[in-house]
Amino acid sequence: MSFIESLTLALALTYSVSLLYWSGKKWGAFATGGLITGAIISSLYWPLIAALGIAVIGIAIGRKFQPTVAQGELRANHMRDGVQHLLALSMLLVGVQFTVNSALLKAGITPWLMRPDVGDAFLPIAGGIEIKAIISLGIWDQNHPAAAVMLTVVLLTGLLCKRAFCGWACPLGLAGEYLYKLRKRFIKQELLPPAWIDWPLRMLKYLLLLALLYIVLGMPTMSIPGYLNSNYHKIADLKMALFFITPGLVTLICFGIILGLAAWRRQGFCRYICPYGALLGLLSFLSPLKIRRSTQHCLIESKGMNCDKCSRACPANISVHNQINIRSDECQACMRCISACPKKEALHFSTRNGWKLSARGLTIMLFAIMFLLPLFAYLGGFWHSETPVEARMYLIQHLDRIGH
Numbered sequence: 001m002s003f004i005e006s007l008t009l010a011l012a013l014t015y016s017v018s019l020l021y022w023s024g025k026k027w028g029a030f031a032t033g034g035l036i037t038g039a040i041i042s043s044l045y046w047p048l049i050a051a052l053g054i055a056v057i058g059i060a061i062g063r064k065f066q067p068t069v070a071q072g073e074l075r076a077n078h079m080r081d082g083v084q085h086l087l088a089l090s091m092l093l094v095g096v097q098f099t100v101n102s103a104l105l106k107a108g109i110t111p112w113l114m115r116p117d118v119g120d121a122f123l124p125i126a127g128g129i130e131i132k133a134i135i136s137l138g139i140w141d142q143n144h145p146a147a148a149v150m151l152t153v154v155l156l157t158g159l160l161c162k163r164a165f166c167g168w169a170c171p172l173g174l175a176g177e178y179l180y181k182l183r184k185r186f187i188k189q190e191l192l193p194p195a196w197i198d199w200p201l202r203m204l205k206y207l208l209l210l211a212l213l214y215i216v217l218g219m220p221t222m223s224i225p226g227y228l229n230s231n232y233h234k235i236a237d238l239k240m241a242l243f244f245i246t247p248g249l250v251t252l253i254c255f256g257i258i259l260g261l262a263a264w265r266r267q268g269f270c271r272y273i274c275p276y277g278a279l280l281g282l283l284s285f286l287s288p289l290k291i292r293r294s295t296q297h298c299l300i301e302s303k304g305m306n307c308d309k310c311s312r313a314c315p316a317n318i319s320v321h322n323q324i325n326i327r328s329d330e331c332q333a334c335m336r337c338i339s340a341c342p343k344k345e346a347l348h349f350s351t352r353n354g355w356k357l358s359a360r361g362l363t364i365m366l367f368a369i370m371f372l373l374p375l376f377a378y379l380g381g382f383w384h385s386e387t388p389v390e391a392r393m394y395l396i397q398h399l400d401r402i403g404h
């Protein structure tokens, strides 16, 4: 685990403990803090231990100068923005570290900066094949074990808290939001497509998901060990990077379409193209947590007023004010509708039996899923790639010639 990974992990988990403490769950905070500290110290890995120290000091300083941030007493929109930007910054630094590591390998120099294993999160197909190998053959991949861990993390978030990963964590979603805002500076009006075009476009991401599932599920089980030991798999991360660095004409056109979609309508990329979004959308139907509207408190039923502030705030164009439970696969649990609602008790992110999750609670839940699992995977030896540096250095020289 590189220092940036360690620091992000320690910051997120320490912040979760801080939020737990300030939400009144003091014993839960002490127990979680003890567990995390114990796990990190037992790792005997100095970057992780140092990162924990920095995170604790950082949160303590934050508590002095920005108490509302440290205590999580922010409105949902600010909380979400903070989480998204922290994770995007972390991914940016991881990207820089990966680039430096790869450039040194290409130059034939043993890297002094280690490869960040969390970059394997960008290998969802490899992750899917690895999970299939674990389930069907009991084999754990040694080259990119973090790919399976990160895919599991993302799937778990979808199962538990709808598409909160898209709305709160995905750096691509955040980049799309900025592109959309940029477009709005020049072209003010909303450019929403009519429903008869919107629906087929939304199905595009499910077609892409089907294609990816076909690759993973269609691979014969007996050929998986051969794939996991292949040179292609060993440098799948470099192949992926090469694909983005030296795009062909078709790739460039695809990038153009993706950027155009993101700028054209809010969450355009998540809504129409992203296969991860499709997978999370399907899983989100099983999520016990949903946005729920209480007719007892909503101004429409309780006061007979006309109100649609929640629907107008929704970036996914969901008609919140007409529904009781928001089951839509496009709901990203962003909580903008809750923030926009003038009646405090009218909208909740809750389970069917009334257990409510605030923005602070959702942050704790997301951080716990996204960072505890990698921490335990790291401690269990299922995180760090065992591919020898010499092998990667040799293979990167022949990147163009290595295929499936």
Ligand code: SF4
Pocket: 291, 313, 314, 315, 316, 317, 318, 320, 326, 330, 331, 332, 333, 334, 335, 336, 337, 338
């Ligand atoms: S329904 Fe609410 S939580 Fe879901 S996407 Fe719309 S604004 Fe966000």
Ligand code: SF4
Pocket: 293, 297, 298, 299, 300, 307, 308, 309, 310, 311, 320, 321, 340, 341, 342, 343, 346, 347
């Ligand atoms: S904004 Fe609140 S009060 Fe208004 S319709 Fe939506 S849930 Fe009801």
